Amino acid sequence: MRKLLLLFVLFAFALAKETILVSIAPQSFFVQQIARGAVDVVTLVPPGASPATYSLRPSQLVAIKRAKIYLTIGVPFEKAQMERIKSANPALPIVDSTKYIRKVPMQAHHHHAEHNQEHEDLDPHVWLAPNLAIELARTTLEALITLEPTKAEEFLHNYQNLVAKIAAIDAKIYAMILRSKHKAFLVYHPSFGYFARSYGLVQLAIESEGKEPKMQELARLIQKAKKLDIKTIFIEPQFPKRSAKFLAVKLGAKIEVIDPLAPDWDENILKVARAIAGD
Numbered sequence: 001m002r003k004l005l006l007l008f009v010l011f012a013f014a015l016a017k018e019t020i021l022v023s024i025a026p027q028s029f030f031v032q033q034i035a036r037g038a039v040d041v042v043t044l045v046p047p048g049a050s051p052a053t054y055s056l057r058p059s060q061l062v063a064i065k066r067a068k069i070y071l072t073i074g075v076p077f078e079k080a081q082m083e084r085i086k087s088a089n090p091a092l093p094i095v096d097s098t099k100y101i102r103k104v105p106m107q108a109h110h111h112h113a114e115h116n117q118e119h120e121d122l123d124p125h126v127w128l129a130p131n132l133a134i135e136l137a138r139t140t141l142e143a144l145i146t147l148e149p150t151k152a153e154e155f156l157h158n159y160q161n162l163v164a165k166i167a168a169i170d171a172k173i174y175a176m177i178l179r180s181k182h183k184a185f186l187v188y189h190p191s192f193g194y195f196a197r198s199y200g201l202v203q204l205a206i207e208s209e210g211k212e213p214k215m216q217e218l219a220r221l222i223q224k225a226k227k228l229d230i231k232t233i234f235i236e237p238q239f240p241k242r243s244a245k246f247l248a249v250k251l252g253a254k255i256e257v258i259d260p261l262a263p264d265w266d267e268n269i270l271k272v273a274r275a276i277a278g279d
Contacts, residue, residue, distance in 0.1 A: 018147050019063060021070040023078055024051055025263035026127045027097065030140045031071070033162045034155050038148060042067065044077070047263070050238040051075035051124075052210070056084055064088040069143050071097045073136075074124035095143050100135040101126050106190055128260055129194035130170035130269065137162050169266060173273040174199060180277035184228040186221075186253070188235045188244050191260040192272070201276070202228065206243050213243055222250050234258050234275065 019040045022028050031041040042063045045054045054077050056064075065088050072078050072094060086092065103122035126132040141159040145152045177183075177199040185192070190205035204224060208217055231253045235244045238261065248255050258275055262268035273279070 019067045020143065020147065021064065021067045021092075023071075023073050023075050024127075025261055026265045026268075027071060027073055027136070027140075029263060029265040030133070030137050030162070031144070033165075034137065034141055034158045035144055036154075036158055038151055038154070039144065043263075044081075045075070045261075047261070048237065051077040051261070052238075056081050061088045064092070067092055068147055070094045071140065071143055073097050073127070074103065074122060076121070076124075093146075095139065097136050097139040097143075098124075098126055099139060101132050104193070106193065123190070123193055125191045125260060126194055127265065128192055128269065128272070129198040130166050130173065131198055132194055133265070133269075134163055134166050137166065165266065169269060172270065173277075176273050176277040176279045177201065180279065182230075182232075182276065182278050184230055185276050186225055186230045186233045186247070187258075188233075188239045188241075191236060192234075192276075195272070195276075204228070204230070206233075206247065207239070212240065218243065218247065222247065225251055225253075232256055232275070232278070236260060 017038065017040045019042055020031055021042050021044060022031060023043070024045050025043050025047060028041045028043045031039070035041070044056065044060060045051045052075070061084075064085055067089060070085065070092055074096075103124070103126065106121065106123045127136060137159060141155055144155050148155070183200070184202035184204065185196075186204045186206065188206045190203060190207070192203050195201070196203040204221060206213060206221065213221065225247070230251065233244050233248050233251070233253050233255050235241055235255055235257055237257060237259055241255070244255055247253065256275055258272050259268065260272075
């Protein structure tokens with residue numbers, strides 16, 4: 001009986017998976033595509049929550065304690081909650097998944113160009129540009145190989161398939177944008193700056209440094225949007241809609257919801273591109 005119990009324990013131990021932490025749902029897509037079930041991935045900011053305001057729940061500390069690696073991406077949640085995460089698991093290796101990417105300040109691809117950029121936070125929304133998503137995939141691969149070195153070849157094969165998929169998506173989006181007459185778009189929060197840069201588009205953002213715009217700023221934005229003939233305003237589920245509704249009336253524009261935090265990255269980035277291109 002003891003031998004059977006011991007065998008059961010050893011079998012269960014062999015089947016146990018290592019846990020990898022990520023901040024937001026799109027990151028989990030890259031882990032799952034490369035690991036293919038070889039690890040457990042835990043997303044700290046749940047669906048519907050904002051990475052700018054979310055605070056860890058006590059129940060999440062259990063997953064943090066058993067985690068072997070934490071892949072960060074630069075969202076505000078990480079800075080606000082890092083002390084609690086480190087306290088729960090002091091030995092937890094923290095890997096910057098954007099280490100191969102040169103980030104820029106939010107205002108650098110924002111319509112409020114007159115603002116001082118010197119002390120601004122860098123824009124974390126790198127996953128929304130397919131060319132940068134490939135770099136995220138590479139860092140994810142490295143982290144997984146560190147965690148499970150015996151599965152390096154398997155992970156590398158999956159990574160190569162993922163890169164091919166991302167490249168195909170990039171080509172589809174480029175073709176959409178090339179055909180489209182829409183070369184500018186209006187969005188509440190400037191989440192799509194890297195996306196816009198990748199495809200030669202202009203992003204106009206409604207909010208100013210995380211705040212609702214003043215009437216003077218809205219008036220300037222209306223003028224710019226009219227010149228660019230913008231007829232669609234994009235809003236994200238995590239942000240308020242009051243200013244967008246006001247602008248929609250003034251511009252005779254429709255409002256469309258796009259979610260930069262959707263977990264199905266491949267389907268969502270194409271959905272975003274179709275919405276922006278009017279395809």
